[in-house]
Amino acid sequence: MPSRAIESPTVPDGDIQLESQQIKQAGLKVTAPRVKILSILENCGKRHLSAEDVYKELLSQQEEIGLATVYRVLTQFESAGLVCRRHFEGGQSVFELNSGEHHDHLVCVKCGKIVEFADSIIEERQARIAAENGFEIEEHSLVIYGVCSESGCQKKA
Template sequence: MDSTLLSRAEAAGLRMTGQRRTVATVLEEASDHPDVEAIHARAAALDPGISIATVYRAVKLFEEAGLLERREFGDGRARYEDAERDHHDHLIDLQTGEVIEFVDPEIEALQERIAARLGYDLRAHRLELFGVRRGSGRG
């Protein structure tokens, strides 16, 4: 990523209030895929006066500006990640909800070959795998 979420928001012409800056900082520092409630908890640790409504509005603003990507991993919660992160896919643990990011060159090449075989140039894709850890007794 060449620039921060904050600098990209400013470059997009968004009015960056102090609380929006706090939300942007929380999102920049996130190594997971937080939902709005988690973003709010982290933002409130930096600014106890920030409301969850403010976080919802900031996240929506960043998403509409193309700065954030909304992800849904089957648990009923929308989660967010920076839209300019390097490409990766996701494996979601159905027992714990853990989201594991991975990149596999073989999968990438296979998707390109499938698209070409069907007469397409692939522009984007999302791969989400859902599973349970082997030996867990479920599934």
């Protein structure tokens, strides 16, 4: 069965100790904004957040962290391999914790629901196609846009 769903890990409550550890291991100084942002990524319940989402969450928690810092920190986390940045259609990028395993996405164009999946057959075909064209793959992005099974989404517009 080459195709399997990847479920979001059920994250435990924020653990400053743990988050500081991860940040340190990533080679970054442990600062309040970084710990806080990582904690939100781990515990807010959603796996895919835009910088704006993170910022709003911070505001709702009375945190005094600027939007510029959110962008900076997310970019640093990306460079450090802690998070992955995705560019779905619709303007802004979304960030998700790096699960370590590559996967692609199914996005509902109605409700925005996101399902992750990995498929070895597709991966293999991609590798072959790249090779046939003399390309050395660096990364790839596969996003399937559609309508999910929610009744509200199925409704014809």
